[in-house]
Amino acid sequence: MKLWGGRFTKETNQLVHSFNESLSFDSRLFRQDIRGSIAHVTMLAKQGILTNTERDLILEGLNSILADMESGALQPDLQYEDIHSFIEANLIERVGDVGKKLHTGRSRNDQVALDMKLYVRDEIPVLNTGIMNLMDTLETIMKENVHTYMPGFTHLQKAQPTTLAHHFGAYYEMFRRDLSRLADLHERMNECPLGAGALAGTTYPLDREYTAELLDFNCATSNSMDSVSDRDYLIDLLSALSIIMMHLSRFSEEIILWNSNEYQFVELDDSYSTGSSIMPQKKNPDIAELVRGKTGRVYGHLMALLTTMKGLPLAYNKDMQEDKEGVFDALDTVIDCLTLFTGMVKTMKFRKDVMEKSAAKGFTNATDAADYLVNHGVPFRDAHGIIGQLVLTCLDKGISLDELPLEDYKAISPVFEEDIYDAISMKTCVEKRMTLGAPGEYITRYQD
Ligand code: ARG
Secondary structure (H helix, E strand, C coil): CCCCHHHCCCCCCHHHHHHHCCHHHHHHHHHHHHHHHHHHHHHHHHCCCCCHHHHHHHHHHHHHHHHHHHHCCCCCCCCCCCHHHHHHHHHHHHHHHHHHHCCCCCCHHHHHHHHHHHHHHHHHHHHHHHHHHHHHHHHHHHHHCCCCEEEEEECCEEEEEEEHHHHHHHHHHHHHHHHHHHHHHHHHHCEECCCCCCCCCCCCCCCHHHHHHHCCCCEECCCHHHHHHCCHHHHHHHHHHHHHHHHHHHHHHHHHHHCCCCCCCEECCHHHCECCCCCCCCCECHHHHHHHHHHHHHHHHHHHHHHHHCCCCCCCCHHHHHHHHHHHHHHHHHHHHHHHHHHHHHHCEECHHHHHHHHHCCCCCHHHHHHHHHHCCCCHHHHHHHHHHHHHHHHHHCCCHHHCCHHHHHHHCCCCCCCHHHHCCHHHHHHCCCCCCCHHHHHHHCCC
16 A cells, blocks of 8 residues: 555554545546656656566556546545555556556656646646636626716725726736736746656656656756745745635625615626525625635635745655645635636626716716816816815705806806816716726727
């Protein structure tokens, strides 16, 4: 059962075995472990360290293990310590003594470093697809809503009018940066650690660049101690995942607000909502709340790994085995959240009438009223003061700036004429904002 029984005279205590084992969670690395072994054996034969016959026997065994694990015919046996020992032992069972040559010039330290890198590399496209599906969904909604007015907020107070397309466009940009963060970390981590051995390389004439090429890495890593003890790329990944969750969480928070009785900007679909066991009227935004809640869990995994790594001397230490559960859970969580969130947004209904009414209230056109004065030669600071006084008058009368009679405007400044109403209309406020990245520019951006 053990790869290292030779120097031991006693059996491992059962509790020690259970505490030490990682097979219960690293068995999901079986594809990557076998892919790495296939490359390693291919390289050993090219270098004359194994014969071609030995190589072929081992490859046949590894491929049959892969097929059996894929089909479920072969299940991990928890008496083994980790996925590496399990596969090697099974190989020896299948092909006999030649299987014992698989681990020539290799350590589990460079093996596990490779497996995790391959796993992360395999998951990045899954994350990319999840993000891109969400971006496509947002873009479809944006294209249909370049003229859907809504209030834009600062301090959660109505600030200036904008559009649904513009508001969603902000999230679109966040997810675009998330994609580029994943691409960056992929590029940085894409160096092959195999051949680093336990920490100091090996005396066998390994061709590390060849193995790296077989496994589609840009190159082999440059320092064997760093190769087996580097977990930076997992911290990069957890950090990128945390940022994705932060974006999803902010978005969830807005959807929860918008779906509330007070806002009523959106209505979540029944298929993406849940009810209350006591209050019959309730329809709750549980999916958005769970996405917001799971953000804490992903941040936690980032903090945990940073803390695990901070005091470790070179090179490999068993502490590093603690990298796996957090990384796996963070990946699973983010992939699920992206899928659920996209489905929720896709099925959500927008109450455009409510949004537009809300945009017209709360003096969101006050800046534009001040700009009107500026366009007629009034210095901006004076214009700000004049409109401030008009807002007070309106508050007093319980009306909006568009409803204020021209006499009231003229009473405070003779500059005002009938065209003030056009200048502060919702259409002008939104659609004349044509600067790059502003709501008006989204109209031309999506004009086909
Ligand atoms: N299960 C171990 C891990 O995840 C594999 C490497 C073990 N290496 C060792 N020298 N004990 O880190």
